[in-house]
């Protein structure tokens with residue numbers, strides 16, 4: 001109806017919208033159908049008693065969860081905060097741990113990539129440590145740092161630093177001889193070499209590391225918070241809800257976690273595309 | 282046809298106006314071209330690479346002296362060690378025995394006085410043509426003002442006819458244009474020796490001739506010493522003062538050095554009408570395909 005009448009009015013906002021819809025519909029409809037299908041089957045399984053897990057509709061039907069859904073910004077002090085604040089607290093920890101990981105990972109990666117001897121000395125250690133799961137670091141971090149907050153940040157750091165470090169080192173080793181030869185014949189200073197050749201040449205690798213790391217960091221914070229008690233954060237929120245058997249709250253929190261993880265990954269992918277496009281050369 | 286076959290003096294014969302002379306200082310080295318024979322000396326140089334099957338002698342007892350401002354082409358079958366020889370002049374490799382001396386100084390490492398035009402251009406793909414040249418100028422003249430440095434870059438890009446494409450990045454340039462940027466970068470830092478490793482090998486015939494002529498024109502104006510590897514006899518005859526012909530490896534050495542006496546500035550058509558051109562050409566062909574024919578050719 002409306003769509004038909006404005007189809008030819010290209011400059012008109014409604015016309016633009018319908019244009020957009022016609023182009024994007026094949027990209028939008030299948031995923032929406034997929035998600036709806038998944039939720040429907042889940043709901044049927046729950047309603048029919050096949051599983052004790054509440055269905056997705058419980059997020060709305062359950063009284064407590066509906067409040068959480070409708071009021072993400074409430075703040076009653078202490079640990080009693082809306083999901084927005086819980087997520088933000090977790091994100092804040094991720095930002096700190098991840099920034100530290102990026103700083104250390106890139107610098108040590110460059111060192112290891114440029115100094116074969118240092119690489120020989122440290123590589124086995126790195127390969128060993130990166131296999132330690134985030135959860136295993138939690139008790140170590142708690143004993144070593146004594147407090148929840150720094151321990152959580154350390155867990156983020158230690159989980160996400162390895163892909164950054166290893167990819168940076170690989171990127172530095174992959175720099176084509178040609179570029180290094182240019183630097184040698186021009187006798188570039190160390191600073192000039194780093195800025196003009198090493199960093200740009202290794203950038204695609206560094207970004208690959210950063211993108212893998214952001215996902216790991218987000219996974220790790222949830223795991224870490226679940227184990228640490230008494231902090232504001234979406235991970236501990238889940239643990240708390242589980243202890244009190246508010247299962248539909250967990251479902252809602254998991255939706256938050258998935259959405260934030262997806263957004264973080266997309267954001268890194270976007271940055272990567274803008275800063276280090278792969279079609280160089 | 283009046284061509285004299287005496288080896289012409291290496292001083293510049295500037296019979297055409299310099300369009301950028303105002304911004305470029307004269308080559309200081311031209312004034313001091315007194316000790317001609319000792320400018321660049323390759324003395325008893327051998328190069329042995331250790332391999333899994335034991336030491337492999339690439340070059341054995343190579344001797345060559347190059348005058349200042351001379352244009353030398355090196356020709357030889359693939360794998361005989363031409364790049365290895367020039368790498369010892371640029372400083373990327375060191376001789377296993379013997380010496381390579383530039384003005385009496387032993388060459389130990391690469392430096393901007395011996396600038397290289399690399400085989401595959403070696404331009405930084407994340408920098409524009411302008412920025413690629415600027416990087417070199419800035420590295421060599423850190424104390425010049427930015428305006429001066431930019432002027433040098435602009436002049437040299439103009440010299441190779443790339444003013445229009447200055448802000449394009451190498452992936453957006455054709456092979457010929459990339460090679461032009463690479464040559465502009467090399468010349469912009471006024472090297473004493475310019476080393477080119479098969480610079481036009483990957484280009485089509487027309488672009489190749491254009492670039493040969495540009496290179497020659499620029500060299501006529503600046504007269505740096507040029508060492509250039511080529512596989513193309515006609516290219517060598519058109520460009521060089523002397524053609525160094527290498528024997529086959531392993532343990533290759535210089536088999537023969539041919540004087541190319543055509544006066545400069547050279548005109549391709551004029552040279553090719555000269556009967557002596559074919560005498561030289563046949564002599565080089567005979568060297569490469571009869572006396573030192575490649576085993577698998």
Ligand SMILES: Nc1ncnc2c1ncn2[C@@H]1O[C@H](COP(=O)(O)OP(=O)(O)OP(=O)(O)O)[C@@H](O)[C@H]1O
Pocket residue numbers: 330331332337339357358359360361362363364365366530
């Ligand atoms: N680092 C190295 N280790 C061992 N052998 C090497 C090394 N570098 C070069 N060679 C060998 O030295 C020989 C000469 O190589 P070089 O690259 O100088 O030849 P070239 O004359 O430049 O050949 P082309 O015309 O194909 O470029 C080759 O047989 C090559 O295999």
Ligand SMILES: [Mg+2]
Pocket residue numbers: 363364365478
């Ligand atoms: Mg070679």
